[in-house]
Amino acid sequence: MIKFGPGNLRIPKFERPVYVVAGGLTDFRKRYPEKNTCQLCNEALRMAVEENDLKVDPEQYRRMVNWCVYSQFADHFGDQLLAAAKIHDYLGFDPLGNVEVKTGGATGGTSVLAAAQAIASGYADCVPVVGWERMDEVTTKVGNSYIASAACKDFESELGWMYAAYYALMAKRYQYENNVPRETLAKIACKNHEYAYYSPFSQNPGKYTVKEVLENEIVSDPLSYLECCVMSVGAAVLLLADEKTAYKLTDTPIRLAAICGGSHTLRTADRRHMPILLLPNENESTYKDYYGVRRKEWPGFSSFLAARMAAYLAYNMAGIKDPVEDFDVLETHDAFTISDVQTYEDIGLRPYGRGREFIESGDAYFGGRLPTNLSGGLIGTMHAVGATGVFQLVEILWQLQGKYDKFHGDPKLWQRYGKTKPADWRSLQVKNPKRGCAISHAGTGSHVTCAILERP
């Protein structure tokens, strides 16, 4: 779509407020033969219901649920069609209605959107969102091939069977247009691997130097292994409710102020040019020396229109004027370092062409103006695809409830996953955060959701 009609940019609204009350995770591993998928989902659900200081016991919670949303990216991986039916049964929610959502890498975000729609409309009061992915039944090479079947199979997948390569094409173009140094991209990888180091859930933690990232083996030029997301097994659960139910469940519910979705062509190749869709913190003059001068095409290969659409709708829905000022914590879908820089611009943290400044200024770090991916993100902690968007919101929820330390600093939790809490562990709890945002993202930007959580 190039020209917007009157209906296309309508700002979504909820008919009644939607709340998030609790979250649960498993740890994330490359291979997890010890537990089957039903067990992993059960473990994440039990953490959500039993370890989030809810005012009801598990039996009472089960009796309050009236609709369930399931989030899994690829039936290929799990090798079980209708997996949601099996998991729903094993979680003991039969015969309640449920739906399984599929929007690629953004499946988690879209699943939360679907749950929010059910609650906001009055269809349901109490909805668990259960996300998972089991990516260890095949070799990594076959896994990459499965993921690449989420590119266009007729005209693109054969060209590498590797999503990192499709991002690498964008990375090269972005670097060419915006002159972003490799060191800046490497810094994002260092940051997220380090934050993963403080998380008991993480799969690929580590304290790396920029030099180590740059000297790391290349997957598809210019992206190195340490700049790409992990391939994980694990689950994540988020509990949503209407206001009345939320306060029955907890004294500290967090309001879902907005969650909106955008889309764009599956093939990056097919993205036609259009005027830049402006966010509330931008105006015509923002791009007078840029668009049409330094840069000829938007969104082209360097920007995600889906992310811009999602942010445009969500910011207007939640009354966000300036994301860096208004958000206290952010989770981006850092599948690759390059897509993170692109997203900084799409969601208005910096104007187009200046995304690098968000990381170079220190804004993105713990202690900075908008700490980003304190969870460790997809690069450091997890990308069990169907669980990812749910995981992001669980981490934002815990930040807003002041529970980062509870869920990351307890030595017993580290032990549960067979790990030892590092002696140099540090708390990444943001001080008194009011508002958080999470971006869930698919394909090379085929679907994106933007969710905004706010302390009431």
Next chain:
Amino acid sequence: MATDWPTSRLEVLNEEPLVVKNPKTWFHIHSYGGWGKFFKGLREKKLLATRCTNPKCEEKRLWLPPRTECPDCWHDMEWVEAPQQGTIYTFSTVKYPGELFKLPAGTHLISVELPGVCTKPMSWLKEGEPQFGMKIKAVFNTERPTNTILDLAWVPA
């Protein structure tokens, strides 16, 4: 009647936890449908794109990969030969391809900019080292066609 136990079995890879190997050896019968003309065109060294035939449609852009229906008005499109000379819009050398890739690791992937075409189709560079804006021309695999998009490649012009 009596039925004997199956003769095929799943190989045990690990006892605790019990892990078995589940083979998958079948194939998919895939039709290119209305896009088949494009792939057949490659056999004749033709690069076939499509353009909307609706006189009321605003954009008369050339689509490659082709679409059989216009995304702007849903009208039928007509087949038109696209230019076979263009430039490299972006590129990457894939060092670690996924399973099923029919070309070697180290192949240069490229996105191609062609005059009059509204897309930047993904393809591969068969000869030379890629550079931004490098002039290239299409070559076609008529020797041993794979019957995939790989039958189109580019070389320096």
